[in-house]
Every structure is written in structure tokens, then in C-alpha cells.
Amino acid sequence: MTRVVLLEGLREVPADTPVLRADDLGVVRGESVFETLRVVDGRPCFLDEHLERLARSAARLEIDLPDGFRELAEKAAAGAPDAGLRLTMTKGGVGFAVCFVVPAETVRGRTGVTAVTVPLGVAADFRSTAPWALGGVKSTSYAVNMATLRHAHELDADDAIWVSTDGWVLEAPTSTVVAVIDGVLMTPPVGTGILAGTTLLACRRLTEILERAVSVEELARADEVALLSSVRGIAPVVVLDGRELGAGPVVKDLAATFEASLR
Ligand SMILES: Cc1ncc(COP(=O)(O)O)c(C=O)c1O
CATH class of the missing domain: 3.20.10.10 (D-amino Acid Aminotransferase, subunit A, domain 2)
Incomplete structure (x- = not known):
């Protein structure tokens, strides 16, 4: 199971939905910030610490970090027993979460x-x-x-x-x-x-x-x-x-x- 949730509107979309523009500097220049978290019993572990680091990374890359990442992480992780969760914010202004099965x-x-x-x-x-x-x-x-x-x-x-x-x-x-x-x-x-x-x-x-x-x-x-x-x-x-x-x-x-x- 892979679950993709967009920051905008906290909207879950099918996992194969294209979510980025071709001119997003996150893709073109690698200017995005991300966090990878463990999810246990539907709860993102150490979320405060990850959100703080995401904010520090975004500041260093001069990426605007909108509010809502906590709610995004919680929504994407909800119901997942033991999973991985990646939060990403691109310089082009797209935020999203991907909750994924931990590889064997x-x-x-x-x-x-x-x-x-x-x-x-x-x-x-x-x-x-x-x-x-x-x-x-x-x-x-x-x-x-x-x-x-x-x-x-x-x-x-x-x-x-x-x-x-x-x-x-x-x-x-x-x-x-x-x-x-x-x-x-x-x-x-x-x-x-x-x-x-x-x-x-x-x-x-x-x-x-x-x-x-x-x-x-x-x-x-x-x-x-x-x-x-x-x-x-x-x-x-x-x-x-x-x-x-x-x-x-x-x-x-x-x-x-x-x-x-x-x-
Ligand atoms: C370069 C690097 N160092 C250390 C870590 C460990 O960080 P954390 O324990 O927050 O996952 C990571 C994990 O993403 C990493 O990419």
C-alpha cells in the first residue's frame, strides 16, 4: 500500500497521480526538503523533531514552508500499522506525503x-x-x-x-x-x-x-x-x-x- 496525500487541501490522491510541474526547482535543481519517518500503529514517530528539522532545512534552502505538515503527516499515516512516511516540500511550492510499506x-x-x-x-x-x-x-x-x-x-x-x-x-x-x-x-x-x-x-x-x-x-x-x-x-x-x-x-x-x- 502506498498512500499519497497533498498538502493542499490535505487531499489523498491515487498513488500514480502526477503531482509536480516540470519546471519545479525541486525537480530541476534538487531544491526540495524532505523527512523520512517511521509510522507505528498509525502514528508518525518523533513528528515534532522531524518537523523542526524540516523547517531548519527549508530555511537553509530558502523554501517557504507552509503550515499544515503536522496534519499532513497524521492524515497520511492514519491506519498504517508499521510503515515509512516521507514528507516533501519543493521550492516550486508543492508539499506532499507518501506513506509506504517498509521494504523487506x-x-x-x-x-x-x-x-x-x-x-x-x-x-x-x-x-x-x-x-x-x-x-x-x-x-x-x-x-x-x-x-x-x-x-x-x-x-x-x-x-x-x-x-x-x-x-x-x-x-x-x-x-x-x-x-x-x-x-x-x-x-x-x-x-x-x-x-x-x-x-x-x-x-x-x-x-x-x-x-x-x-x-x-x-x-x-x-x-x-x-x-x-x-x-x-x-x-x-x-x-x-x-x-x-x-x-x-x-x-x-x-x-x-x-x-x-x-x-
Ligand atoms: C545523511 C543522513 N544522516 C543521518 C540520518 C539519520 O537521521 P534520522 O535518524 O533522523 O532518520 C539520515 C536519515 O535520513 C541521513 O539521510
């Missing part, structure tokens, strides 16, 4: 993913000094993110972890990285231009996760690593750059507590 591969990722580290080609402090690089903005200019995932797949890995040119861990193309190093859960700082993850935020309400720079060397000797994102949730990295990590106790415990908190 995404659900499988909750039990473990393999990953490789990949250079992003920027220093860890670059994006904080270059607002035009749109660090921390969730825009639909995600072609680089998708190409990085395809590169990982070519290397027989499920996912990738970007690292900076100066040897620091950044994020994954669609998730936040956490690592257990010397018994401490930690995650790279948002000052590196990574997206401020809502799943990370929710997890930090459940347990202590230190925000501090994590070097590539530290990641290579981490006891446990996980990738956090809204729809997949907490994915233990079971193999990293060919090193067997398995799903460790700290991440398993966090994942169980997190899943329980959603219901």
Missing part, C-alpha cells in the same frame, strides 16, 4: 548490516565553514548519497560510512554512526556538517551517547558499531571493512529499548 531489506537491516568506510572528500570542519555545502540539510539533492550506497553494494556491502580527508568518521549516506569504544557509546559531532539524526536524539533520551570526534583508527578497533535512521531504526554493523563485529550486547540492548519505546 530495510527490516532485515535491523538484525545487521555490513558496511565499508568511504572517503567523502572533505575535511571534518569543511562544511561548518562552507554554508553553501549545505551540511546538516536534508534536501532531495541525495544523488551523491545514493551513488555512495551503490558503490558499497559493488563492494558487496550493505552500507557505507563516510570518513573525512583528515581521518574522522562522519555519517552514513542515510544514517548516523554510533560506536562503542572502550565501553563508551559515542557519535561524531554535528559540527562536522552531518545531519542531526532524530533517531540518535531519541536514543540519547534512553541512554548516554557521547558526542565527540571519532577517528578512523578508533572506528577500526571499535567493539561495536551501529547505524541509526528513522525507518530502519538501529542496524548493528556486523562486518566493517571486512572485520567481523557481529551484533554486540550494547547495541542489541539499545535496539531493544528503542523499539520498545516506539510502542
Whole structure:
């Protein structure tokens, strides 16, 4: 089941309805903002946090964000037992929500993913000094993110972890990285231009996760690593750059507590 609801009039339309104009800058230049949320029992999870981030992203792209996204999300999610929900606002002024069945591969990722580290080609402090690089903005200019995932797949890995040119861990193309190093859960700082993850935020309400720079060397000797994102949730990295990590106790415990908190 895919449900499409337009912001204008909160009108549900058949899923194959064309909703964008050919000259919408959201399509032509990738100037749209979006959020992807998990839906549990018909309720969009962490909606406040996602709406706040949507507003921050829209401001950075100078996209007018009309009222009504909360009602849009709630209407699109209503009745869906466990689903994904994408909210999009284009620079051309079109807002819409798509509620979709979570792909089986995404659900499988909750039990473990393999990953490789990949250079992003920027220093860890670059994006904080270059607002035009749109660090921390969730825009639909995600072609680089998708190409990085395809590169990982070519290397027989499920996912990738970007690292900076100066040897620091950044994020994954669609998730936040956490690592257990010397018994401490930690995650790279948002000052590196990574997206401020809502799943990370929710997890930090459940347990202590230190925000501090994590070097590539530290990641290579981490006891446990996980990738956090809204729809997949907490994915233990079971193999990293060919090193067997398995799903460790700290991440398993966090994942169980997190899943329980959603219901
Ligand atoms: C680049 C990037 N980093 C991190 C995340 C994780 O964010 P969240 O937990 O809010 O889904 C995402 C998810 O969309 C992402 O695209």
C-alpha cells in the first residue's frame, strides 16, 4: 500500500497521480526538503523533531514552508500499522506525503548490516565553514548519497560510512554512526556538517551517547558499531571493512529499548 496525500487541501490522491510541474526547482535543481519517518500503529514517530528539522532545512534552502505538515503527516499515516512516511516540500511550492510499506531489506537491516568506510572528500570542519555545502540539510539533492550506497553494494556491502580527508568518521549516506569504544557509546559531532539524526536524539533520551570526534583508527578497533535512521531504526554493523563485529550486547540492548519505546 502506498498512500499519497497533498498538502493542499490535505487531499489523498491515487498513488500514480502526477503531482509536480516540470519546471519545479525541486525537480530541476534538487531544491526540495524532505523527512523520512517511521509510522507505528498509525502514528508518525518523533513528528515534532522531524518537523523542526524540516523547517531548519527549508530555511537553509530558502523554501517557504507552509503550515499544515503536522496534519499532513497524521492524515497520511492514519491506519498504517508499521510503515515509512516521507514528507516533501519543493521550492516550486508543492508539499506532499507518501506513506509506504517498509521494504523487506530495510527490516532485515535491523538484525545487521555490513558496511565499508568511504572517503567523502572533505575535511571534518569543511562544511561548518562552507554554508553553501549545505551540511546538516536534508534536501532531495541525495544523488551523491545514493551513488555512495551503490558503490558499497559493488563492494558487496550493505552500507557505507563516510570518513573525512583528515581521518574522522562522519555519517552514513542515510544514517548516523554510533560506536562503542572502550565501553563508551559515542557519535561524531554535528559540527562536522552531518545531519542531526532524530533517531540518535531519541536514543540519547534512553541512554548516554557521547558526542565527540571519532577517528578512523578508533572506528577500526571499535567493539561495536551501529547505524541509526528513522525507518530502519538501529542496524548493528556486523562486518566493517571486512572485520567481523557481529551484533554486540550494547547495541542489541539499545535496539531493544528503542523499539520498545516506539510502542
Ligand atoms: C545523511 C543522513 N544522516 C543521518 C540520518 C539519520 O537521521 P534520522 O535518524 O533522523 O532518520 C539520515 C536519515 O535520513 C541521513 O539521510
